[in-house]
Amino acid sequence: MSVRKIVTLGNKTLRKISKPVVDFDQSLFELLDDMKTTMLEKRGVGISAVQVGVLRRAIVIQLDDDEFLEIINPEIIKTRGKVNESEGCLSVPGFYCDVERPKYVKISAYNRNGEPFVFEAKDYIARCVCHEIDHLNGVLFVDLTDEGRAYKLEHEVN
Numbered sequence: 001m002s003v004r005k006i007v008t009l010g011n012k013t014l015r016k017i018s019k020p021v022v023d024f025d026q027s028l029f030e031l032l033d034d035m036k037t038t039m040l041e042k043r044g045v046g047i048s049a050v051q052v053g054v055l056r057r058a059i060v061i062q063l064d065d066d067e068f069l070e071i072i073n074p075e076i077i078k079t080r081g082k083v084n085e086s087e088g089c090l091s092v093p094g095f096y097c098d099v100e101r102p103k104y105v106k107i108s109a110y111n112r113n114g115e116p117f118v119f120e121a122k123d124y125i126a127r128c129v130c131h132e133i134d135h136l137n138g139v140l141f142v143d144l145t146d147e148g149r150a151y152k153l154e155h156e157v158n
């Protein structure tokens, strides 16, 4: 397991649409393991493959001290409510702003073995799930608020 380089704001890769994972094989396992290692090293709570430069629909989220969730090819089934809370991102180091997210989200996805599952989350974890799924579609949290857009104008230099 190794720490991979984080892609940051201004790198066009972050704006691309990630492709579905097709092969649930050793290279996926290595990618997920490295994503987790990188997230922990950088003190993040969620990471998507695009953030280490891999355009595949794969996400790792920290649920608890020693509990992690791997999400492959997620689809949002249902959302409910709205909460405005502070958010940050490993790809936008040093910037935080309030972002409105659903209070509750229900997704379908696959685990690393290609087995489907349904996951429900609320509050903080729901926020993480929505933030990471946005990454798979080239969307960053700075796109979602006036404050974020102002920061982006200054810092997203290509």
Ligand code: CO
Binding pocket: 088, 089, 090, 091, 131, 132, 135
């Ligand atoms: Co992020």
